[in-house]
Amino acid sequence: MKTYVLKVAATVAIIMLCHYAILLTIWSPIAAEYWVREFIVVKRYEAASMPSPKLIFVGGSCTLFGIDAAQVQKSLGIPAINFGLHAGLRLEAHLAEARFVAKPGDIVIISLEPAYYDYYTFRWNSWDVRNAIAWDHENLESLPLPRRLQIYLESSDILISLDLLWSDAAEHFFPAAIHRRLQAMAPEQTIIARYLAERETSRAFAFAINNIDANGDVLNTQGTGLDFRGNTWAPTRPSTISPYAESVLTPFLAEMKSRRVRVIFDYTPYLVYEKPGEEWKASEARFQEEIHRIGGELLERRDAFFYPSTLFFNSNLHLNAEGRELRTQTLIEALKKRLGLPTVAP
Amino acid sequence: MLFNSLSFIGAFLPVVVLGFFLLGRFSHHLAGLWLCAASLFFYGWWNVHYVGLLLISALFNYSAGYLMGRQLRPDGNPGRTSGWILTFAVAANLCLLGYYKYAQFFLNTFNHLAGTGWSLGEIILPLGISFFTFTQIAFLVDTHRGKAKEYNFVHYLLFVTYFPHLIAGPILHHAQMMPQFALKQTYVLNWKNVAVGITYFVLGLAKKVLLADMFSGTASTIFQAASQGVGPMFFEAWIGALFYTLQLYFDFSGYCDMAIGMSYILNVRLPLNFNSPYKAKNIIDFWRRWHMTLSAFLRDYLYIPLGGNRHGSLRRYLNLMVTMLLGGLWHGAGWTFVIWGGLHGFYLVVNHGFAALRAKIGWEEGRLGRFGSFVSIGMTFVSVVVAWVFFRANNFSTAASVLRGMAGLNGVSLTNSPGKLPYAWVQFLNAHGIVFQGFTPITLYTELTCLKLTLGLIIIWLLPNTQEWMAVASEPQTSTGERGIFARWNPASAWTCVGIGVLMAASLLDIMSGPPSEFLYFQF
Numbered sequence: 001m002k003t004y005v006l007k008v009a010a011t012v013a014i015i016m017l018c019h020y021a022i023l024l025t026i027w028s029p030i031a032a033e034y035w036v037r038e039f040i041v042v043k044r045y046e047a048a049s050m051p052s053p054k055l056i057f058v059g060g061s062c063t064l065f066g067i068d069a070a071q072v073q074k075s076l077g078i079p080a081i082n083f084g085l086h087a088g089l090r091l092e093a094h095l096a097e098a099r100f101v102a103k104p105g106d107i108v109i110i111s112l113e114p115a116y117y118d119y120y121t122f123r124w125n126s127w128d129v130r131n132a133i134a135w136d137h138e139n140l141e142s143l144p145l146p147r148r149l150q151i152y153l154e155s156s157d158i159l160i161s162l163d164l165l166w167s168d169a170a171e172h173f174f175p176a177a178i179h180r181r182l183q184a185m186a187p188e189q190t191i192i193a194r195y196l197a198e199r200e201t202s203r204a205f206a207f208a209i210n211n212i213d214a215n216g217d218v219l220n221t222q223g224t225g226l227d228f229r230g231n232t233w234a235p236t237r238p239s240t241i242s243p244y245a246e247s248v249l250t251p252f253l254a255e256m257k258s259r260r261v262r263v264i265f266d267y268t269p270y271l272v273y274e275k276p277g278e279e280w281k282a283s284e285a286r287f288q289e290e291i292h293r294i295g296g297e298l299l300e301r302r303d304a305f306f307y308p309s310t311l312f313f314n315s316n317l318h319l320n321a322e323g324r325e326l327r328t329q330t331l332i333e334a335l336k337k338r339l340g341l342p343t344v345a346p
Numbered sequence: 347m348l349f350n351s352l353s354f355i356g357a358f359l360p361v362v363v364l365g366f367f368l369l370g371r372f373s374h375h376l377a378g379l380w381l382c383a384a385s386l387f388f389y390g391w392w393n394v395h396y397v398g399l400l401l402i403s404a405l406f407n408y409s410a411g412y413l414m415g416r417q418l419r420p421d422g423n424p425g426r427t428s429g430w431i432l433t434f435a436v437a438a439n440l441c442l443l444g445y446y447k448y449a450q451f452f453l454n455t456f457n458h459l460a461g462t463g464w465s466l467g468e469i470i471l472p473l474g475i476s477f478f479t480f481t482q483i484a485f486l487v488d489t490h491r492g493k494a495k496e497y498n499f500v501h502y503l504l505f506v507t508y509f510p511h512l513i514a515g516p517i518l519h520h521a522q523m524m525p526q527f528a529l530k531q532t533y534v535l536n537w538k539n540v541a542v543g544i545t546y547f548v549l550g551l552a553k554k555v556l557l558a559d560m561f562s563g564t565a566s567t568i569f570q571a572a573s574q575g576v577g578p579m580f581f582e583a584w585i586g587a588l589f590y591t592l593q594l595y596f597d598f599s600g601y602c603d604m605a606i607g608m609s610y611i612l613n614v615r616l617p618l619n620f621n622s623p624y625k626a627k628n629i630i631d632f633w634r635r636w637h638m639t640l641s642a643f644l645r646d647y648l649y650i651p652l653g654g655n656r657h658g659s660l661r662r663y664l665n666l667m668v669t670m671l672l673g674g675l676w677h678g679a680g681w682t683f684v685i686w687g688g689l690h691g692f693y694l695v696v697n698h699g700f701a702a703l704r705a706k707i708g709w710e711e712g713r714l715g716r717f718g719s720f721v722s723i724g725m726t727f728v729s730v731v732v733a734w735v736f737f738r739a740n741n742f743s744t745a746a747s748v749l750r751g752m753a754g755l756n757g758v759s760l761t762n763s764p765g766k767l768p769y770a771w772v773q774f775l776n777a778h779g780i781v782f783q784g785f786t787p788i789t790l791y792t793e794l795t796c797l798k799l800t801l802g803l804i805i806i807w808l809l810p811n812t813q814e815w816m817a818v819a820s821e822p823q824t825s826t827g828e829r830g831i832f833a834r835w836n837p838a839s840a841w842t843c844v845g846i847g848v849l850m851a852a853s854l855l856d857i858m859s860g861p862p863s864e865f866l867y868f869q870f
């Protein structure tokens with residue numbers, strides 16, 4: 001029986017060692033959300049071609065689906081890029097994109113999902129690890145080995161190493177099985193060429209570069225009477241800014257200020273099934289104070305975004321086309337007031 | 347500290363086991379004291395303030411037991427004042443439980459009915475209070491009946507606080523536990539028990555982190571959506587209910603296996619608490635398989651004292667209903683739990699009524715063969731699933747919404763697209779509540795959802811349970827007496843070693859990749 005215990009222990013040790021060895025030594029395109037990489041490449045390309053001053057909308061998929069940058073650009077006469085990506089990305093990743101595309105005179109409008117303000121940890125989760133391995137491998141590799149090891153120790157499940165082995169084999173022996181992943185990992189120029197050739201050709205909704213326009217807006221999100229019926233977050237969120245989120249946001253705000261880039265915070269839409277109580281007002285006041293405390297400014301009031309389910313697409317993060325139009329209109333009005341911009345008649 | 351946390355598996359358990367056997371070489375008393383201290387540390391890790399409450403409760407019940415034991419007559423009958431002491435002590439226990447667990451609930455109900463706004467302030471429910479209170483009530487009654495006697499406070503404290511059972515059971519009897527701590531061999535490292543214990547522990551851990559936690563997300567999403575006013579449609583309501591059914595199964599079964607496993611390592615046998623309840627052929631059978639020690643407690647200390655089946659059918663059914671209603675309330679201070687208990691009481695009444703009718707007309711059990719068994723298991727399972735909806739829902743309207751969905755009254759969503767179906771037909775179907783938004787629009791992931799569900803159902807119905815698989819190693823106390831239909835645990839086989847090693851490694855990696863989730867029964 002002692003042998004049995006030792007054999008089990010040895011098996012555990014060998015599997016763990018193999019797992020970490022695979023993570024540290026093999027790279028292959030494992031299953032992940034590759035569209036995020038493609039969107040980043042394309043949006044960076046479009047943003048680079050826009051003159052400053054320009055409006056840069058930063059956030060997760062609430063921004064991606066919730067703001068029509070083309071409509072903003074048309075109404076305000078200022079170039080606008082929708083840099084909405086994925087709400088699973090770390091806060092640092094969104095801010096890194098803002099840093100990358102913002103030029104002096106630009107205005108960055110950050111609409112973060114409430115969870116970002118609750119952000120409390122330096123720790124990655126397995127979604128972060130999976131996506132970093134999949135399409136942001138260079139950045140991951142650039143981290144010092146102890147930090148990478150720490151990330152893997154804290155946040156990698158066994159499926160990732162199994163996937164690395166399988167995808168490695170697939171890449172060498174039957175690449176057709178992971179064609180989409182390999183296509184997304186092509187050099188940036190190749191992705192941009194594909195985007196230019198296929199731009200706006202999609203006739204149905206997809207997380208694909210042929211389904212975004214030159215302003216980075218996602219297309220084909222018509223409501224179709226879906227009347228989204230999933231979970232939502234309470235209008236009392238966000239209320240405070242966690243110390244970790246503050247430690248990420250504060251230096252970002254200082255850096256943007258030094259680069260003469262204005263940063264404005266805004267809310268994301270709230271799916272409300274029933275009329276909310278009054279509790280959100282206290283949260284609103286508290287959050288406004290918090291934003292001012294870290295040196296930011298807030299654009300609108302959250303009750304401007306209490307929307308019924310008929311305005312959502314396939315998640316409480318995603319407005320449909322009708323919802324987006326409504327949300328963008330209120331945004332345009334708020335921007336006109338806040339920035340005192342001259343408007344261009346449509 | 348949770349059984350499925352790295353701090354427990356990597357630090358607490360090894361240190362406790364090591365300390366226990368090292369100290370056991372010199373003094374059994376010292377080793378017992380070590381285990382007591384470790385158990386109190388384990389409890390205090392959650393909230394150090396309630397260690398005092400646990401100690402006071404143990405001291406009070408030990409004193410009451412001591413007084414009753416001293417009065418025991420040589421013929422085993424209780425002494426003159428023993429009954430009074432018992433009544434007082436049980437009442438005190440129930441008052442403690444009532445204050446921490448039910449005061450707020452009854453006050454809220456009163457406020458609701460009377461339109462008042464009284465408050466008791468915030469009362470934090472001490473972890474495991476239902477379990478350690480019931481364990482001690484059983485001890486008091488056993489002492490009164492002359493079945494238990496304990497004059498050593500450290501032993502008594504160990505019996506109550508023994509960490510593998512402290513938070514979520516099983517509910518133990520003094521006579522089951524203390525003789526084991528009196529044995530010399532309990533304090534000597536036994537590699538066979540370590541091997542069996544590790545295997546139980548790993549299987550339990552895997553059930554919790556790889557299966558129960560996998561089912562929890564979808565169940566929570568659907569029940570949360572229902573509580574926000576979204577009426578789940580037919581498939582998603584069933585998926586929500588079934589996922590919760592599977593989550594609870596693997597969560598509780600995993601906990602029980604882990605408790606049995608770590609006790610095995612310490613040379614202590616815990617009673618079987620879970621025995622493939624979803625394979626039950628009727629509700630009576632279900633309650634012989636689900637949370638077996640609680641069922642036995644309710645039977646021995648509530649149902650039988652109420653009169654059991656000794657006063658005719660009508661009284662028997664009434665006793666069953668009362669027992670199950672209180673059993674429901676034991677699980678949680680909420681009317682949904684009462685309804686859940688009442689529903690099971692009703693099921694039991696119907697089941698007993700049917701059994702009586704069958705006996706009357708001379709209809710033999712099992713006469714329909716395999717088909718009959720299949721139907722019985724299916725009907726029992728569906729009844730249990732329906733009742734779990736009340737158990738899971740945080741209020742009536744949520745439960746009603748999910749049940750309406752299960753009945754198809756919130757509409758039915760089919761595939762993502764109507765395909766080539768003529769538009770007029772689509773319109774007609776939409777008008778009758780049939781839409782095309784995917785089978786589970788709330789959770790989105792249909793294929794994966796089906797895959798998970800199939801996997802869960804295969805495990806609960808087709809695979810042997812842990813006790814059956816471990817039948818070779820188990821002793822009568824923890825064995826179901828049944829034999830598994832597939833493989834057996836074979837420590838000499840390389841495949842067994844690798845299989846258990848893989849499960850352990852996968853579970854550990856999963857634990858390391860995020861904060862541990864609580865066991866569902868911790869809240870009771």
